Amino acid sequence: MSIPGKIAFRDGSDRSVVLGSGGPLFQLVGAQVxxxxxxxxxxxxxxPPRMGIADGTWGSVRTIVLGEEGRGAGKWRKAFKPDPDLPxxxxxxxxxxxxxxxxxxxxxxxxxELIDSLDFRFCAGLRQVSTQLCLPxxxxxxxxxxxVDLEHESEWRVTLLSARQDGVTVERKSDRSxxxxxxxxxxxxTVWKIGLQGGPHVTIAILIERVWWxxxxxxxxxxxxxxxxxxxxxxxxxATSDNAMWLRxxxxxxxxCVLAGFQAEKRRPxxxxxxxxxxxIPLRDFSDAPALADRTKDCTLKVWANGGEAIVATxxxxxxxxxxxxxxxxxxxxxxxLTLLHAATRGPKRQLLKETRRxxxxxxxxxxxxxxxxxxxxxxxxxVVLQLADTAQSLAPSPARRWRxxxxxxxxxxxxTMRQVWRRYRELQGRTTGR
Numbered sequence: 332m333s334i335p336g337k338i339a340f341r342d343g344s345d346r347s348v349v350l351g352s353g354g355p356l357f358q359l360v361g362a363q364v365x366x367x368x369x370x371x372x373x374x375x376x377x378x379p380p381r382m383g384i385a386d387g388t389w390g391s392v393r394t395i396v397l398g399e400e401g402r403g404a405g406k407w408r409k410a411f412k413p414d415p416d417l418p419x420x421x422x423x424x425x426x427x428x429x430x431x432x433x434x435x436x437x438x439x440x441x442x443x444e445l446i447d448s449l450d451f452r453f454c455a456g457l458r459q460v461s462t463q464l465c466l467p468x469x470x471x472x473x474x475x476x477x478x479v480d481l482e483h484e485s486e487w488r489v490t491l492l493s494a495r496q497d498g499v500t501v502e503r504k505s506d507r508s509x510x511x512x513x514x515x516x517x518x519x520x521t522v523w524k525i526g527l528q529g530g531p532h533v534t535i536a537i538l539i540e541r542v543w544w545x546x547x548x549x550x551x552x553x554x555x556x557x558x559x560x561x562x563x564x565x566x567x568x569x570a571t572s573d574n575a576m577w578l579r580x581x582x583x584x585x586x587x588c589v590l591a592g593f594q595a596e597k598r599r600p601x602x603x604x605x606x607x608x609x610x611x612i613p614l615r616d617f618s619d620a621p622a623l624a625d626r627t628k629d630c631t632l633k634v635w636a637n638g639g640e641a642i643v644a645t646x647x648x649x650x651x652x653x654x655x656x657x658x659x660x661x662x663x664x665x666x667x668x669l670t671l672l673h674a675a676t677r678g679p680k681r682q683l684l685k686e687t688r689r690x691x692x693x694x695x696x697x698x699x700x701x702x703x704x705x706x707x708x709x710x711x712x713x714x715v716v717l718q719l720a721d722t723a724q725s726l727a728p729s730p731a732r733r734w735r736x737x738x739x740x741x742x743x744x745x746x747x748t749m750r751q752v753w754r755r756y757r758e759l760q761g762r763t764t765g766r
Contacts, residue, residue: 357438357447358383360419364460367520367538367582371400371433372450374535376457379422382413382436389413389420393441397426400433400450430455431531454525454533456487467540467581468641473558474514477539482507483525492522492534516543516556519581540581542636544643546664548573548671552609561644562661563614563632566734568646570618573671574664575611576643578634583608590635593622598635622646655710655740662702665709666691668734672716679759680716683752687712710734710741711752 361380363373373380382395398408407429413420426434431454438446463478481489489508491499498513499521512518519539526532543556546563556579567574578589580603591612592598597620603610612634617623622630623646632644647659669688673681690705713734742749 356385357449358385359436359449359451364454364457364535366460367536368452368534371452371534374452374454374457374533376454376459378455379426379453380451381422382420383418387418389415389417391440392438392446394439394443395420396435396437396439397423398435398437400435426453427455429453429531431526431533433533452533452535454535456484456527457525457533458482458484460535460537462537462539465539465541466639467542467637468639469514469541469558471560471642474541476514477512479510479512479537480507481510481525486527487525488528489523489525492524493520510537512537512539514541514558516541516579538582540585542581542634542639542641543579544634544641545577546574546614546644547577548667549575549611549613552611553577560631560642562659563644563646563664564660564734564737565623565626565646566737567664568614568617568620568623570615572613572615572618574614574667576614576632576634578610578612578643580608580610580636586636588636591632593617593620593630593632595633595635598633655737655744657703657706660706660710660737662691662706663693665702665706665734669709669712672713676716679756679763680719682759683712683715683756686755687752707741707745707748708752710738711745711749714738714742714749715752715756 359373359375359380360383361375362377363380364376366374368374384392392413394410395413396408396410399406407425409423409425411423433450433452435448435450437448440446459482461480461482463480465475465477469475483489483506485505489501489503489510491501493499498515498518500511502509502511510521510523512521519541521537523535523537524532525535541558543558544561545553545556546561546567547553550573566572576591580586580589583606585603585608587602589601589603589610589612590598591601599612599616601610601612617632620630626648628648630646631642632646633640633642647656666688669684669691673684673688676684687705687709690708692702692705717735717738
């Protein structure tokens with residue numbers, strides 16, 4: 332036997348046994364505008380959608396109820412019967428006159444049992460939404476600003492509902508609104524309302540699909556995201572490293588798998604979790620990469636997804652023997668190592684690291700980092716910790732071991748800074764011992 336929208340059979344007692352849905356029975360047909368709202372139903376422009384049925388036969392449907400969605404009492408609704416001679420049913424004129432809103436449509440059989448229910452949005456003044464093509468992966472200079480063109484009737488207005496205001500501008504013209512969306516992570520998804528001044532409106536969401544990344548430890552996703560190449564060190568990829576390259580994807584289920592590696596033929600898969608749009612790539616997974624063994628040239632870490640790719644980090648080649656290029660060392664990663672090292676030490680060493688860490692200055696977005704003095708002092712402080720660990724014949728904490736070679740070079744290259752750090756350590760030690 333057949334039951335609308337379901338598969339069923341009759342058992343030995345002639346009872347109907349329903350196996351499950353046989354697919355969508357009803358559909359909404361019209362000029363649909365695609366946006367990023369996933370829980371409000373499809374958006375239809377210019378005119379309300381028509382109602383279609385899979386087999387074209389409306390004999391099993393007795394009543395259609397159309398109503399206004401959302402919380403609160405006194406919502407508008409209307410019940411009507413379908414015309415069995417029509418393959419598609421049109422919405423009542425009352426809905427057309429309402430001009431915009433969020434609605435439900437429910438279909439009942441002859442026993443007043445609900446067959447199906449659909450949500451949709453309708454905006455009579457909207458014509459179309461066009462988004463300038465933006466690639467999810469940025470160029471070497473970072474993401475570009477995005478432009479979204481909303482074509483609508485002259486008396487309709489578009490208003491931003493999202494909290495972020497400074498990264499979005501609206502240029503209003505007689506027949507359209509042009510949205511300029513800055514390349515900032517908080518601006519990727521913006522929520523708007525479009526409607527008549529003081530009248531009905533509908534909510535729409537605009538998603539600019541952009542991929543962002545940053546380095547943080549495995550257990551703590553980063554708070555700030557980047558769209559330009561990061562500078563990392565070989566130590567970041569050590570087998571004992573807790574660091575991860577985090578990727579922020581545009582939305583849930585955007586891709587089945589992210590690939591990462593120094594070479595395309597040796598890239599590794601990292602599938603995102605179904606309910607997450609961030610992916611952690613442990614840098615220690617690449618500790619044995621051949622590219623890291625050759626320190627005569629730069630090597631680049633790439634990621635791939637949905638047919639695109641980006642260079643997310645560079646490990647610079649070693650400088651001439653005995654010379655340290657401080658400008659190419661990531662002050663951010665140095666500060667993170669000091670934080671981890673501070674937690675793993677005690678006494679005057681801990682206080683020394685704390686004071687050094689405070690000298691790090693986080694640079695604002697798109698501003699050049701100017702922490703050279705901090706990097707010098709931090710490397711010298713790590714050199715002190717390593718020397719004290721060697722003297723005590725004990726293992727130094729892993730955040731210090733990752734910087735062993737560079738800290739030793741810093742001690743030789745910046746003797747004045749090294750002397751200052753040792754002097755400060757002895758002062759702190761004297762306070763602890765009372766000398």
